[in-house]
Structure formats: structure tokens, C-alpha cells
Amino acid sequence: MSVPKVSKICCIGAGYVGGPTCAVIALKCPHIQVTIVDLNQARIDAWNSSDFNLPIYEPGLEDVVRATRGRNLFFSTDVDGAIRAADLIFVSVNTPTKKTGIGAGYAADLNYVEKATRRIAQIATSSKIVVEKSTVPCRTAESMRVILEANSKPDARFDILSNPEFLAEGTAISDLVSPDRVLIGSLQTHEGKEACKALSEIYANWVPQERILTVGLWSSELSKLAANAMLAQRISSINALSAICEATGANIDEVAHAIGKDTRIGPKFLKASVGFGGSCFQKDILNLVYLSESLHLPEVAAYWRQVVEMNEYQKRRFTRHVVDTLFKTITGKRIAVLGFAFKADTGDTRESAAITIIKHFMEEKALVTIYDPQVEHEQIWMDLQEVSPTFTLQQIKRQVQIAPCALDACAEAEAVVIATEWKEFITLDWEAIYEQMSKPAFIFDGRLLVDSAKLAKIGFKVSSIGRGAEV
């Protein structure tokens, strides 16, 4: 068998990964027809919207979709039609942490991957390369192979590849256009290697050959979990040090700078914060914990679990510091929370630290006003309801408001909490904000974003993560 020719690609799942990833493939490979499908009609409608009101916010994404949509990029709910036509199918569906049952709270819910795989088997009438794009536990490709082979039609045969996605939300397009690496895992059989070459050739349209890594299937699957676990571990490590800084008067920025100068460590991802969020870090570490436990490696499981526990501790520690500083009670006090997304340059709120912090504030009976430049108001209400099931929406709305701008959010507040590192917060009119606030006016910088000396000069009492006695 020679290298399969790919002229039509289908991507199952039009989310944060499937959408941008396949839009960039369409941009870089005008000779390939790319169809992104989803069961969620509203999501597909948004991708197809005439005013390009796309379902996700990502810098540069709109330009890519404008350049390709209707040319060689299509969005559709016709999952079966796209599967039938495709030579290569990305499975880019969600793999959230299981909420109930065996492995609840740790294991990945593979229900969506299995359903998509079964659909491929039922529909395909010719050979397909099936690519795991979703982040999955090690050896999931094996389950996919069994499902595909058991349900396939006579003329269909399948090669399975793992091609995990390493993009970061907020920089997805630049990450996709010039990735650090593209990882492709395949079985080391002749057919597996040929399928791997077919996918490599697609990426080779814009990714330098030395950045396209080809490895075994299981290494590829595990590498994705490992990469996220190591990134999150760095954040938990610097956050653990930030607690020591606050207790001793050391400054976490100075410490991070000093250790980051060591070329073995490097300067990136050493920013202390209120804690990591996003749909992936926690989920993928918990997945690794579950995998380790399933493999009877309890010490390994405990090691990775601690990364998540440190993250939860950091959020609790931050809230406690706010309460202690505001004279040990925040009952009835107004706190402005600037930022609700889990990081800047995205509207995604999944596992955002802001949600947990606001939940704690609500439990302390504070009044909270939220401002975020990207997050939809409906999403904020949904997140707060989900995180506080004992509160009705009415009760939540008695304690929480959403403001149209930062200045309004801070009116009559006793404290401002910076929860997301949106650049626009740096250049706010802090003098005007100070004038509007109750005094003493506190700022809790959970992202080490603002110039604390400048704000202190205005009159604020500034308290930043990982910096000792500023207040």
C-alpha cells in the first residue's frame, strides 16, 4: 500500500480545537476540502454566521475563517455526509472529566469519542485515516480500533493515528501557524507508517519537517497528558513559592526571574497567579492520576494529584487573604472582580479561577460586581449556578452583578480583585476608579498585572500574589 492521498478532511467537533485547527489546515492547504461537523446546530450556525460572529473568540481566527469559509472550509451538521466523503477524519470531540460512576472526578469521559468512532464505523464505505485529536488516556486508540473493526462495512478499512493538539487558547492561531512541534503517533506497521506519512504531508505544507515528530501511538497519547501535567506543575510550583514569598517578604517576580535565568529551567510559565484554569490542565492531570492508579502506581498518582491540590489551595489562600485584609469580614461589602475568563484573550471560562473565588465571596456574603471584556453574561450566570448549586439564580443575582465596564464594576467597591490578566486592566483610569471606591480602597492583584507602586501612589492599598508586605 502506498501513502494514502488526502483530498477531503472531516473534523468531528467544531469546538475550541476542531474549529481553529481545521480552519488553519484549510488556510494552508487550499487543495484540500475541509468540513468541520458538529451535532450542536447553534455552534455550526455561529461558525456560518454572515457577520462572522464566531462561537469562540481567538485573536486572528476571524481572518482565517474569512479567507477560507466557502472556498475549501465548510461547517455543517451533516456528520454522516462528511464522514462518507472524507479520506481523513479528525475526532476532536470533548473528553471531560467523568462526573459520576467509576473513576468519577478523575477519569476522562470517553462517551463522545466512542459515539463518534461508532458513527465513523457505521457510515464509512471506503478506507479512512482516523485521527485522535481529542486528548485521551493512553491506549484509547486500541479501543477505537476494536470498535471500528467490529462495526465496519466490507470495503472500509481504518488506520488510526494520534495527533494531539498543543495549542493554547488565546494564542491558538499563532500556535497553529507556527507550532513548537506537531506530534503524530502511529502503529509501527507498514500501514500505520504510511498513514502517518499522509498526515505528515499535510502539515508539511507549512510546518518545517524537523518540527513534525513521529512516534509510537502510545507515546503520542501519553505525551499530551504529560505536557499538560508538566505545564500545570510549573504553575503549582511557582504558586507554592508565592506563599513562601508572602510569608517572608521575598518577591515572587524576583525569585521567578532569578530561577528562570537558569537555562535548564527557562523563564516561561513562571508567573505566579490565583491558580491555573481552563478546560485542560486539571482534567488531564486527573486523567493521569486515574491512569496511574489503574496501573497500580499509587505513588505516581499521589505525585500528580498534588499539583491539582496546590492549585485549589492557592485559590482558597487568595480568598482568605482578601477576607483577612478587609478586616476579617466581607459580609455586605462590594468587591469588583475584573476578569472572568480563565486567561486573557479568550472568552472561555471553563475551570476559571475567577469562578471559584467568586463562589467563596458569595459564601462569605459579599456583594460582587464582575466585569470581563469577552465573556457572555449568560455564560457567567450559568457558571455561577453550576458552581453554587445551593443558590438559586435569584439568590445569586441578589449578590452578584455584571457591569458593562471596569469603571462601573468598581463603583462603591471596597476592593478590586484582578482575576484575569486582560491587558486593558493595566491602562484603566485608576485615578477615576479610586475616586469612586469606598475608602480605604484595596486592590488584590491575582495576576501580577498592574504597577503596584503607581497604584499605591494614587492611594490604593495594593496586595499582589507572591509579594510580601505591600498593604
Ligand code: NAD
Ligand atoms: P469543545 O467542547 O469546545 O468541542 C467539542 C465539540 O464536539 C462540541 O461542540 C460537541 O458538540 C462536539 N461533539 C461531541 N460529540 C460529537 C459527535 N458525536 N459528533 C459531532 N460533534 C460532537 O472541546 P474542545 O475544547 O475543542 O476540546 C476537544 C478536545 O481537544 C478535548 O479532548 C480537549 O481535551 C482537547 N484539547 C483542548 C484544548 C483547548 O485548549 N480547548 C487544547 C488541546 C486539546
